[in-house]
Amino acid sequence: MAQELRCEVVVNSDQVQATDRQVFQEMQNAISEVMNNTRWTNDTYQNDERIRCKLFITLRAMPRIGFFEANAQIISSRPTYGTGYETTVLSFVDTKFTFEYNQAQPLQFAPNTYTSPLTALLSFYAYSIIGMDNDSFARLGGAGAFTEANNILNLVNSSGGGFGGWTSTDDTRNRYWLLNNLQDPQFEPFRAALYIYHRQGLDLMASDPEKARQNILEALRGIQRVGQLRPGAAAIRSFFEAKSTELANAFNTATPAQKQQAYELLTQIDPTNRPKYDGLLQR
Template identity: 45%
Template sequence: MKYQFLTALSLLTLLAFRPAAAQELLAEVSVTTENVTISDPTLVRQMQNDMQSLLNTRAWTEETYRPEERIKLKMFVGITEIPTNGTYKATMRLISTRPIYGTGYETNVVSFTDRDFQFNYSPQNPLDFSRNSFVSNLSSLLGFYAYLVIGIDRDTFAPLGGSPYYDLARNIVNYSANQTTTNEVDGGWREAGSRNRYWILNNLTDPQLQAFRTALYGYYRLGMDIFIEKPDQARTAVMTALTGLQQTAVNRPGTLFARAFFDAKAEEIANIFRTSNNQQQKQQLVTMLIEVDPTNSAKYQTVLR
């Protein structure tokens, strides 16, 4: 009996001191003011800390992430207007990164700007979040982007691996668009916009645009992750992924996710192929990308030099 008691006590002690599973995100949030004045600078710092704390300390999924597996992201919030006390309008830029296997290189996965980032904030009210019901527009915004980043990251590791997290993001879109709890009216949750949260999630979950998501797996897992060991094979995988992206973008021009992808990857794509000895492949790549992404044509032209 004494031995059994000691065994149970030892087990409880081990469980008590076992480190908790790491959270999914490792976020850095920066809040700045643009053409507005906030008399109390501590308010901005607390706002920034509260946003960062919610992103980093909450368990967003049921998965276990080791500390080195946490998804790094940077969120830049620039307050542009304060319509009333405690109400803020801002722009937000989000960048998330992913390590490349066997290297110290981290690549941008998401680069997205939200120009309609508006919310209420009071330092006296703790920032909280619910998967299934509206708490505040700020918590909805942070939760939506948390699931978007996690979903896209999972798509890079497994074909369509992000689906469960897009479903959770959809819950946020639906309850935030229809909320009557507060006076926060945010058109970014509704179909009426063009380059907003509703449409980027719509792009990611539209079956007709599924090639975008499968291309993420081809680009990262089958391409970038083997580039150090098998550069030619990696370039072939990346080329295949980009061809799928190009075909879908041509069929559905103006697709928001395609724009976000090439904004994040144009320079990297050029670097991948610039050192290739396959001139035919390089010419094919440049011709294809200038058609689908003319904004970055100058970067792609450097591949041929």
């Protein structure tokens, strides 16, 4: 029975000096083993249904042997119905991906147990990836996975074993706030928009592009409502980091009225990427 994830793991150690560089390859292999060979849920996945994801870890420093400070980029995607196109569902950069790694101690996930900072990070993002993917296929479908991610967060904080990014005080764009957003009742319109955008928007684009774009506009209005309540929220920023180019392309051949609606919504919710959207009024 296939596991949930098909995860490509890359550990970049160029910034770290070490006499034994084999440790970095072993680290990469161990992380890949956890992500790809752990069964995270009781759901049944066929091999071709596994969620495609990538985990890029850039080691910044090794203050002492076995202790690493890193940045990590977590990306997951899913196919769109009737096309060969893969859409990014989650794109998140974690600048506090700090952990310990000892080659002699194998990484192993144990439910409801805090085993190590690295295992906690990996399992947190595994459940976040699964939750976001489930939200894209069913309205609020990721609730169970987000609960598991929250259990991990609570285990880390109760153990005192985390090195940053697990609490509300670190910054507003860390993993704590990403999960907080996804579990906040105020964000239900955002999570409902994930379903509308993917299942009723992108998945419909091949067969009925006019209806698909109308549904994407509906999804954007839901995100707009949440953005007005919680400007700069981590989940919303993550969404547009993943989707800004895709959104501009989706309305590239839309009717003038749809282009205008899309432009007004996008530049209001996502002013950072306004240059990408300006082209909608020039075509």
